Amino acid sequence: MNFPTGAVIIPAHNEASVIRRTLTALKPVLTSGCVEVIVVCNGCSDDTAKIASDFAGVTVLDLPGASKAAALNEGDRAAKLWPRLYLDADVEISPKAIGEVFSRLSHDQELAARPSFRYDTEGASLPVRAYYCARSRLPSTTTALWGAGAYAMSKAGHRRIGAFPLLTGDDLYVDRMFAANEKAVLDTDPTIVRTPRTVSSLLAVLRRVYGGNEQQGSGSGSATRTLNELWRSVKGPKSAFEAAIYVTFALWARRQWSSSKTARLRWERDESSR
Numbered sequence: 001m002n003f004p005t006g007a008v009i010i011p012a013h014n015e016a017s018v019i020r021r022t023l024t025a026l027k028p029v030l031t032s033g034c035v036e037v038i039v040v041c042n043g044c045s046d047d048t049a050k051i052a053s054d055f056a057g058v059t060v061l062d063l064p065g066a067s068k069a070a071a072l073n074e075g076d077r078a079a080k081l082w083p084r085l086y087l088d089a090d091v092e093i094s095p096k097a098i099g100e101v102f103s104r105l106s107h108d109q110e111l112a113a114r115p116s117f118r119y120d121t122e123g124a125s126l127p128v129r130a131y132y133c134a135r136s137r138l139p140s141t142t143t144a145l146w147g148a149g150a151y152a153m154s155k156a157g158h159r160r161i162g163a164f165p166l167l168t169g170d171d172l173y174v175d176r177m178f179a180a181n182e183k184a185v186l187d188t189d190p191t192i193v194r195t196p197r198t199v200s201s202l203l204a205v206l207r208r209v210y211g212g213n214e215q216q217g218s219g220s221g222s223a224t225r226t227l228n229e230l231w232r233s234v235k236g237p238k239s240a241f242e243a244a245i246y247v248t249f250a251l252w253a254r255r256q257w258s259s260s261k262t263a264r265l266r267w268e269r270d271e272s273s274r
Contacts, residue, residue, distance in 0.1 A: 003029060003095070006102040006152075007036040007084045009075035011068045015089040016046040017274045022087070023055045028095040030057035035098070036081050039089075040071035048089075072164040082155040086170070090194065090274060091149030097188040101152045104186060111157030112178050115188040117148035123273075124197045127245055131202060132195050134246035137233040138226065145183055146171035148191050157182075169212025176216070197272035204268040206253035214257075223250075 008026065012019055019039065029035045038059045039052040043066025052060045061074055072086060083105035087093060097115040104113050119136060121129045135141065145151040151171055153161070161177050164170055175183070196202040213222055230247070234240045 003032040003034040003099050004102040004106050005034045005081045006098070006106075007038065007075075007079040007081045008087055008098065009072065009079060009084060010037070010039045010087045010089050011071035011075065012039055012041050012044065012048050012052070012089040013066050013068070013071075014044050014046045014048060015274075016044075016048045016051055018090040019048050020051050020054075022089055022092060023052060023058060025092045025094065026098075027055075029098055030055065032095075035102075036079050038075045038078055040075045040078075042066050042068065042071040042074075067166070068170060069164045069166045072170060076158075076163075082158075083152050084158065085150060085152035088149035092192040093150050094189040097186075097191065100186055100188045104184060105152055105154040105157075108154070108156075110154075110178075110182055110184045111160065112145060112151060112153045112174060112183040113186055114145050114148045114151040114184075115186055116142075116190040117150075117193050118190040120192050120194045124195055125199060127199055127249070128196055128202050130242040130245040131249050134230065134233065134239070134242040137239070138229045140225065140229060142185055143180070145175035145178075145185075147193070149193050150191050151175075167212065167215050168208060169216060172212060172216060172218065176218070194273040196270040201270045201272040202249060203253050203256060205270050206249060207257045208268045210254055210257045226250075 026037055030037055036059065037057060038061065040061045040063065041049045042063040049060050049062050052058055059078060061078060063070055063074060083102050085098060085101060093115060101113050101115055104110065119132045121132055141147050151174055161174060165173065167173055196205055230243050234243050
């Protein structure tokens with residue numbers, strides 16, 4: 001495959017258990033000679049940097065502090081090519097999807113884009129699977145830049161946002177910077193987003209998400225839109241059950257976030273799928 005030029009920037013904090021899988025999927029990209037792949041380790045105390053360095057063609061940067069925003073900005077400083085795709089370290093993306101996203105943004109049709117995605121719920125508990133079944137039916141998951149663990153911007157698009165701010169939810173922030181006609185979700189090979197496996201892990205992820213929403217002032221309006229989408233997605237007993245599970249998790253996590261000072265002070269993520 002002939003690849004359009006571009007850069008893939010992967011912020012990574014203690015991702016030794018998954019970074020090899022992510023980079024293995026990128027081997028055809030690495031050998032193309034057209035794409036920069038930059039792994040930005042930040043605050044790692046494991047072998048993430050060592051494992052990433054084993055892949056020929058990967059540039060590895062190592063920052064002392066744990067900060068996704070700082071890692072994204074450092075990756076931008078190191079990269080030379082456009083467009084740029086920002087990829088979570090635990091998400092797999094196919095070379096074909098990268099090529100299609102870069103090609104789309106290279107023709108100035110939009111300023112930002114992402115591939116489609118699918119949830120991998122293998123090994124997840126019944127409540128977690130029900131939550132993601134309901135979530136996958138929400139129309140916003142097919143139109144927004146967030147959710148896929150990967151999004152990209154052209155040079156002109158990136159010029160609009162400048163440096164990444166110190167906020168939780170970089171994909172939400174980027175999505176909100178572009179009007180609907182300035183961004184695209186492409187019908188590509190989907191990225192693989194592995195969901196939490198346990199209830200406690202899902203709650204940890206949701207607390208982080210709601211914290212980011214609160215930082216960015218999208219809490220109540222976003223919740224209302226989601227509830228409307230959820231209601232319209234109910235078509236029978238099974239989808240009604242899944243919608244009820246979704247609402248239960250949402251209320252549970254929001255209450256934990258509101259009442260816990262500890263949750264507000266620490267970065268939470270899913271460890272069960274790593």
